[in-house]
Amino acid sequence: MSFFQKKRLFLLLIGMIVLVVLIGYSLTNRSQLTAPEQFVMDTVGWAQNTIQTPVKYVTGIFSNISELKNTFNENQLLKSKLSEYKSLVYDVQELKEENEQLRETLNKTDSINQYDTIQATVISRSPERWIEQITINKGTAHGVDTNMAVITAEGMIGKVQAVSNSASTVQLLTGFDQFNRISATISRDGKDIFGLIEEYDKETESLLFKIIEESDKDLEKDELVVSSGLGGLFPAGLPIGTVKDVIPDQYGLTRTALIKPAADMYDINHVIVVNREVSGEDAIQELEEDEE
Template sequence: MRFIDKKGLLLAVAVVMIFLLAGVAARGNYQFPVLEKMVTVILAPFEYAVAKVTQEVRGVGAMGADLFSVYRENQALREEVEQLRQANLKMTEVMAENARLRTLLDYRNRNSQYDLVTAMVIARDPGTWTNTIVIDRGTKHGIAKDMPVITPRGLVGTVTKAFEYTAKVQLILDPRSAVGALVQRPESRVAAIVEGNAANPQAPRMVNIARDADIIKGDKIITS
């Protein structure tokens, strides 16, 4: 047998009666001051709770809008930073190219007795990275087989094949390459052969040197 809580039942009946009387008062001209006060007192906590929840929801909505605005601003700043980074890279490359061109122009002016043709490396042999390169000048520009290829810092290699608009260059780092060279120091002037070193491609070696040759560490080697 189930027992009914009398106090709870009475409270429920009282609440129902209050709402019924409030409805009657709202539809007609009846005034119940005491009832109105009771309804106000009873409903006040609920109204406060509803108002509080509504305020919190509005606050969360405003916070969400602010976060979305911050996200969009952050994305815009990221894009701007990337654009500035790309512009900086391009500017750095332009400055480096200008420096190289000034160096080449100065070298050409100091060696006006030679008919120099400027060229740019456009490819490398992937199988022999340190052996051969391809330049963007060919027979149409006066390039021919066995011509030396140089930079302001010295000899690079020799043209092995010349095509109409390109040419293949064998680097002095190639083990198959061999060029005449000598020690620049006036007291020495030892002549020898510089060839590529298969054991260490980045360091060509000087061969055919006499045992008592006057060569010391730090000597500069130039092509003969």
């Protein structure tokens, strides 16, 4: 073995001994670190801190983005739920109002059961003739005929103008003119006041009630005007409207009352077609009473 090989082996042996000594020394419990150990620890700590700070920052950014995305998704979900809730509230309100209208219509049908009645629903309303006509889903197949009175739970709205097999056109009171008159009356204990509903005045939004026969007392506001049954078309006792005001003509000979329609002409969904003829059961009852 050459000198250089022996020297290399000797140095390797010395190095291993030094390494073992250092390892053993580092494993001992010491309160003070050597300068190399402090240098290594400080270097490693600084490197960790240097790397950890940007890593935490980037991680925080991605975490915030994820939270923002989750917040956005939750917000969209809440908006969708809120929209569904509002739609549900609206539907419930619509059903409630329709239910109340149907109940009122049924109650009105019961109150005029001496006449043949046909319940119907409005199926269309022309924008061009919004305040003049409506179309209902009952026709000749259901017993509807022209000139029959049409009412709601609130009062009269007009008459049947044209009829097909399964539908009918109703002329509203707001579309009446001097060629479509209704014999009407204001009932009083002493003497009734008779007159004619002649037309609808768009300026005052009132029916014009021309007084033919009246009592000595002046008309009072909110007095009820009903059909008299004398005209030959409409049954008696159907509410038409209430008195708003009374105006004399230019000669002071006759007076005309402004009548506020009892029914809302702009909100009509369910109607009752009233036949002037007395229903079968009531007719039999009247015959029996006549025979007695």
